[in-house]
Amino acid sequence: xxxxxxxxxxxxxxxxxxxxxxxxxxxxxxxxxxxxxxxxxxxxxxxxxxxxxxxxxxxxxxxxxxxxxxxxxxxxxxxxxxxxxxxxxxxxxxxxxxxxxxxxxxxxxxxxxxxxxxxxxxxxxxxxxxxxxxxxxxxxxxxxxxxxxxxxxxxxxxxxxxxxxxxxxxxxxxxxxxxxxxxxxxxxxxxxxxxxxxxxxxxxxxxxxxxxxxxxxxxxxxxxxxxxxxxxxxxxxxxxxxxxxxxxxxxxxxxxxxxxxxxxxxxxxxxxxx
Amino acid sequence: xxxxxxxxxxxxxxxxxxxxxxxxxxxxxxxxxxxxxxxxxxxxxxxxxxxxxxxxxxxxxxxxxxxxxxxxxxxxxxxxxxxxxxxxxxxxxxxxxxxxxxxxxxxxxxxxxxxxxxxxxxxxxxxxxxxxxxxxxxxxxxxxxxxxxxxxxxxxxxxxxxxxxxxxxxxxxxxxxxxxxxxxxxxxxxxxxxxxxxxxxxxxxxxxxxxxxxxxxxxxxxxxxxxxxxxxxxxxxxxxxxxxxxxxxxxxxxxxxxxxxxxxxxxxxxxxxxxxxxxxxxxxxxxxxxxxxxxxxxxxxxxxxxxxxxxxxxxxxxxxxxxxxxxxxxxxx
Numbered sequence: 001x002x003x004x005x006x007x008x009x010x011x012x013x014x015x016x017x018x019x020x021x022x023x024x025x026x027x028x029x030x031x032x033x034x035x036x037x038x039x040x041x042x043x044x045x046x047x048x049x050x051x052x053x054x055x056x057x058x059x060x061x062x063x064x065x066x067x068x069x070x071x072x073x074x075x076x077x078x079x080x081x082x083x084x085x086x087x088x089x090x091x092x093x094x095x096x097x098x099x100x101x102x103x104x105x106x107x108x109x110x111x112x113x114x115x116x117x118x119x120x121x122x123x124x125x126x127x128x129x130x131x132x133x134x135x136x137x138x139x140x141x142x143x144x145x146x147x148x149x150x151x152x153x154x155x156x157x158x159x160x161x162x163x164x165x166x167x168x169x170x171x172x173x174x175x176x177x178x179x180x181x182x183x184x185x186x187x188x189x190x191x192x193x194x195x196x197x198x199x200x201x202x203x204x205x206x207x208x209x210x211x212x213x214x215x216x217x218x219x220x221x222x223x224x225x226x227x228x229x230x231x232x233x234x235x236x237x238x239x240x241x242x243x244x245x246x247x248x249x250x251x252x253x254x255x256x257x258x259x260x261x262x263x264x265x266x267x268x269x270x271x272x273x274x
Numbered sequence: 275x276x277x278x279x280x281x282x283x284x285x286x287x288x289x290x291x292x293x294x295x296x297x298x299x300x301x302x303x304x305x306x307x308x309x310x311x312x313x314x315x316x317x318x319x320x321x322x323x324x325x326x327x328x329x330x331x332x333x334x335x336x337x338x339x340x341x342x343x344x345x346x347x348x349x350x351x352x353x354x355x356x357x358x359x360x361x362x363x364x365x366x367x368x369x370x371x372x373x374x375x376x377x378x379x380x381x382x383x384x385x386x387x388x389x390x391x392x393x394x395x396x397x398x399x400x401x402x403x404x405x406x407x408x409x410x411x412x413x414x415x416x417x418x419x420x421x422x423x424x425x426x427x428x429x430x431x432x433x434x435x436x437x438x439x440x441x442x443x444x445x446x447x448x449x450x451x452x453x454x455x456x457x458x459x460x461x462x463x464x465x466x467x468x469x470x471x472x473x474x475x476x477x478x479x480x481x482x483x484x485x486x487x488x489x490x491x492x493x494x495x496x497x498x499x500x501x502x503x504x505x506x507x508x509x510x511x512x513x514x515x516x517x518x519x520x521x522x523x524x525x526x527x528x529x530x531x532x533x534x535x536x537x538x539x540x541x542x543x544x545x546x547x548x549x550x551x552x553x554x555x556x557x558x559x560x561x562x563x564x565x566x567x568x569x570x571x572x573x574x575x576x577x578x579x580x581x582x583x584x585x586x587x588x589x590x591x592x593x594x595x596x597x598x599x600x601x602x603x604x605x606x607x
Contacts, residue, residue, distance in 0.1 A: 065504065067503065067504065087503060087506050087507070087508065088506035088508075089506075090506070091504060091505050091506030092506070096504045098501075100497075100501070101498075103496060103497065104362065104363070104364055105362075105364065105496045105546075105551045106550075106551065107550070107551055107552075108550070111279075111550070111551075111552060115493065115494055115497070115505065116505070118490060118493075118494050118505045118506060118507070119505060119506035121490060125487070125489060125490055125554060126279070126280060126281045126284075126490075126554065127280075171505075
């Protein structure tokens with residue numbers, strides 16, 4: 001079932017608060033099409049995009065970053081169309097943290113995070129003292145100060161993901177997009193990553209959008225959830241509205257139960273034993 | 275050990291490298307078929323006592339040769355560094371994209387035709403380099419822009435094809451010409467007239483400086499083309515520029531002195547071990563490191579079997595391989 005906000009409602013609310021508006025974007029690859037989608041994500045909030053494999057989550061994230069040109073529709077951040085910006089201007093506003101392969105070339109953590117300042121360097125070849133301050137800030141927010149001189153290749157997956165997040169934060173973006181930031185992380189790191197994202201979204205007032213397979217983390221930590229299926233938005237809204245057993249069972253092709261997590265009061269998904 | 279690439283640290287590093295280069299140069303001016311004292315070198319440089327044989331040796335023979343060694347060494351090392359970033363492969367060297375094969379073919383064809391054209395072999399070599407560079411560029415594009423992967427394949431294929439043609443032409447040359455060619459193919463600094471050195475200096479210096487201007491972009495390019503685009507790098511423009519500059523540096527170096535081996539691979543590696551992967555520090559380190567290394571190698575080439583000379587490429591190869599093996603053992607240990 002498609003749920004679409006009429007265009008006028010989206011523009012009036014999110015414009016005032018500052019945020020991301022996705023207005024009827026559609027896209028197609030050879031074998032796959034993303035149907036006209038509308039979505040809204042507010043600044044200071046964490047929005048989770050969930051859905052089965054192949055539902056178009058990563059494609060949507062690429063579209064939200066402004067890098068993938070849509071067939072129709074537009075992506076507006078704080079009222080500005082992301083396609084109107086040059087890649088450098090866009091990189092100053094939008095940070096995209098994806099699954100990274102560890103490089104053949106090693107960098108220290110501080111050098112790695114410093115790369116996030118690149119969009120802000122302008123014509124200068126070196127970072128200014130202010131750039132260095134933001135690098136320190138990003139390291140501090142992700143608790144990586146002791147790791148600053150460590151080589152990136154020597155870190156564990158959890159620490160490396162934090163470094164990727166730190167680099168994205170160093171960009172000081174208004175929109176932070178993360179593609180499965182908790183893949184390959186243990187449950188402790190998973191919880192910590194989501195908690196950190198939610199806290200940072202609030203304190204720095206950026207729009208946080210996370211694509212994730214961790215349904216329960218999304219339910220517990222996100223303010224707004226978007227459920228995709230076969231290139232369409234099945235439902236979006238508060239976790240309570242989206243996490244409905246019949247909807248999830250249909251989307252993920254396996255029967256699930258939805259009850260309440262006793263500690264958080266948020267929805268909790270459990271799969272039915274076969 | 276890695277330094278933080280701030281403006282101040284890079285300046286200090288440059289000063290240290292310049293000092294090392296000066297020391298190497300003074301040594302190279304003093305040593306050779308005829309050994310000179312430092313005093314003779316100094317007065318030769320300052321232009322005093324211009325009639326003496328020592329001053330003539332210093333100014334007419336050794337100084338241009340050392341300048342050439344510095345230029346070619348710097349060009350090859352910086353080209354290697356740039357290509358390693360472009361191809362995101364620390365094993366790339368300046369010859370992997372076929373430029374040296376194109377230049378060699380240009381030189382060898384001139385020798386084969388003989389006569390006046392043989393004397394112009396640096397020009398034909400450079401023409402060969404430029405043609406190969408353009409050809410590989412066109413082959414290395416995918417969906418209208420450079421792709422590191424396609425570029426590497428295009429270069430390797432072209433290099434091996436041109437090598438086959440070179441071998442074929444070699445069979446058509448007289449024995450005397452073949453020996454001359456072998457000397458050139460290995461790398462030889464002894465046959466370059468001063469006028470070429472004077473032309474080479476601004477060309478190589480400017481190319482290196484312009485490439486240095488792309489340092490911060492090269493750092494980001496190491497992350498991958500998509501990641502770099504997401505951080506605001508104009509990937510197409512940077513890749514094309516770096517390709518042109520690195521190829522130009524290789525073409526200039528190889529056209530005058532043949533394919534001197536190991537420098538373009540070894541010096542960037544040593545540079546990375548010393549200063550890390552930040553190109554703002556790495557490119558100057560590679561430039562000066564390459565200059566120092568070739569000056570030292572050329573001094574050895576001139577003194578080991580004096581009064582005869584070895585081709586400098588033989589020295590870099592014989593010395594380079596063990597150094598490289600040692601580095602390999604150290605880093606994988």
